Amino acid sequence: MHARSLVVPAIATAVAAGYWVTSLQAQAPSKAGPAAPSANFDQLIDRNSATMLGEGRQIFRYDTFGSEAFWGDALRLHEAIMGQGLGGVGAGVTPRQALQLGLKVDATALPPAVVEGIKNGTVSLDKPETTVELLKLNAVVGVTGIFDRDKQKMRSMGIQCALCHSTVDDSFSAGIGRRLDGWPNRDLNVGAIVATAPSLKPFVDLLGVDEAAVRTVLKSWGPGKYDAELDQDGKAMRPDGKSAATLLPAAFGLAGVNLHTYTGWGSVPYWNAYVANTQMHGQGTFFDPRLKNSQQFPVAVKGSFHDVRGKPDLISSKLAALHYYQLSIPAPKPPAGSFDASAAARGKAVFEGKARCASCHVPPLFTEPGWGMHTPEEMGIDDFQANRSPDKRYRTTPLRGLFTRMKGGFYHDGRFADLSAVVAHYEKTLALPLTAAEKADLIEYLKSL
Numbered sequence: 001m002h003a004r005s006l007v008v009p010a011i012a013t014a015v016a017a018g019y020w021v022t023s024l025q026a027q028a029p030s031k032a033g034p035a036a037p038s039a040n041f042d043q044l045i046d047r048n049s050a051t052m053l054g055e056g057r058q059i060f061r062y063d064t065f066g067s068e069a070f071w072g073d074a075l076r077l078h079e080a081i082m083g084q085g086l087g088g089v090g091a092g093v094t095p096r097q098a099l100q101l102g103l104k105v106d107a108t109a110l111p112p113a114v115v116e117g118i119k120n121g122t123v124s125l126d127k128p129e130t131t132v133e134l135l136k137l138n139a140v141v142g143v144t145g146i147f148d149r150d151k152q153k154m155r156s157m158g159i160q161c162a163l164c165h166s167t168v169d170d171s172f173s174a175g176i177g178r179r180l181d182g183w184p185n186r187d188l189n190v191g192a193i194v195a196t197a198p199s200l201k202p203f204v205d206l207l208g209v210d211e212a213a214v215r216t217v218l219k220s221w222g223p224g225k226y227d228a229e230l231d232q233d234g235k236a237m238r239p240d241g242k243s244a245a246t247l248l249p250a251a252f253g254l255a256g257v258n259l260h261t262y263t264g265w266g267s268v269p270y271w272n273a274y275v276a277n278t279q280m281h282g283q284g285t286f287f288d289p290r291l292k293n294s295q296q297f298p299v300a301v302k303g304s305f306h307d308v309r310g311k312p313d314l315i316s317s318k319l320a321a322l323h324y325y326q327l328s329i330p331a332p333k334p335p336a337g338s339f340d341a342s343a344a345a346r347g348k349a350v351f352e353g354k355a356r357c358a359s360c361h362v363p364p365l366f367t368e369p370g371w372g373m374h375t376p377e378e379m380g381i382d383d384f385q386a387n388r389s390p391d392k393r394y395r396t397t398p399l400r401g402l403f404t405r406m407k408g409g410f411y412h413d414g415r416f417a418d419l420s421a422v423v424a425h426y427e428k429t430l431a432l433p434l435t436a437a438e439k440a441d442l443i444e445y446l447k448s449l
Contacts, residue, residue: 062162066310067282078156089198103142136151141179142166144159161276225413229388239384255327258369259373262412331400335403345445356432376394406418
């Protein structure tokens with residue numbers, strides 16, 4: 001009786017233990033990890049990559065973000081393009097005049113008949129009607145005409161990223177060719193184009209000056225320059241009396257680069273949102289409480305640009321793909337024969353050694369990984385442009401593809417006419433003991449990047 005009474009609890013205990021072991025095994029995570037998705041995840045990544053690249057290219061080249069409400073509906077810039085003969089105002093803008101203003105034409109968008117007509121002169125480049133036809137073909141880089149359903153009359157117009165940050169290879173003729181996305185258009189006279197608008201009332205109301213003053217400021221920018229802070233701080237001129245506009249930056253070679261523009265401001269997607277909302281005047285969302293500073297950014301406070309909430313939002317959903325495409329654009333390599341290869345090889349040693357360039361322009365990014373910002377004192381220049389940004393510093397600009405930026409000078413405002421002037425500046429600022437031969441080799445290396 002006593003033995004049997006011991007056996008029964010023992011069996012019960014064993015059964016219970018087996019139950020708990022089985023239960024715990026069932027609940028324990030599998031060593032094999034989570035179940036694989038129905039499709040190989042690498043394939044999903046590849047498909048996402050292809051989708052983002054295609055969508056980003058389309059956005060960069062053709063998306064107006066709803067900016068036609070500003071450039072067309074408010075400024076009526078399309079009316080100046082059409083001219084009085086087509087229902088607009090003034091003489092209109094011919095293709096030849098548009099090309100002289102730095103606008104570019106995508107040759108791949110032209111039908112064979114138009115190409116042949118331009119060649120043999122039956123399609124005139126001296127009539128506004130031809131400009132309108134080019135807009136109908138979506139052939140003007142960075143500009144979209146908005147037409148009535150029957151395509152007979154242009155009723156508005158908008159702009160794209162490509163307006164300032166693309167050019168063409170001139171493969172057909174000067175200003176007409178295949179697109180070169182990411183290349184800064186240093187021929188584009190943005191200010192002169194905007195100054196032709198029949199109405200500048202949005203700028204007049206925002207800046208608190210008359211229309212004549214606005215046109216004077218716009219015309220002071222010149223080719224390849226734009227002032228992206230004017231509608232934040234209202235400073236149209238530098239202390240020396242020259243325009244406060246800065247050179248259009250490259251939008252290529254940005255993979256691995258943190259800050260986008262000359263004075264930092266923010267990352268590449270930050271700058272995309274900033275420009276799309278506050279400069280292109282699209283319709284979306286932008287938030288930066290740093291702009292709510294009436295001492296530094298009085299115009300931004302007046303316009304509530306620190307917290308933009310456009311409805312419907314036509315920008316935010318496109319920022320990811322736009323960013324992806326920009327990061328996919330490589331810095332172009334300089335054409336063969338544009339530099340002395342032997343001298344460039346020697347110049348590389350100077351760049352990384354005696355000249356100390358690589359301490360900031362760190363290869364292969366040629367900017368500092370991280371927060372590549374420097375005080376005006378470190379740069380050896382004035383603080384005007386730096387003080388227009390939230391952090392009041394200058395960014396280390398990436399150097400690859402430097403040959404695309406030869407036009408207009410160097411530094412943010414083009415103050416140094418050529419590379420020899422840049423080298424001379426740093427030779428003095430950093431007290432560099434460079435020989436004439438070393439400086440010449442260094443310049444050839446910079447041309448080779």
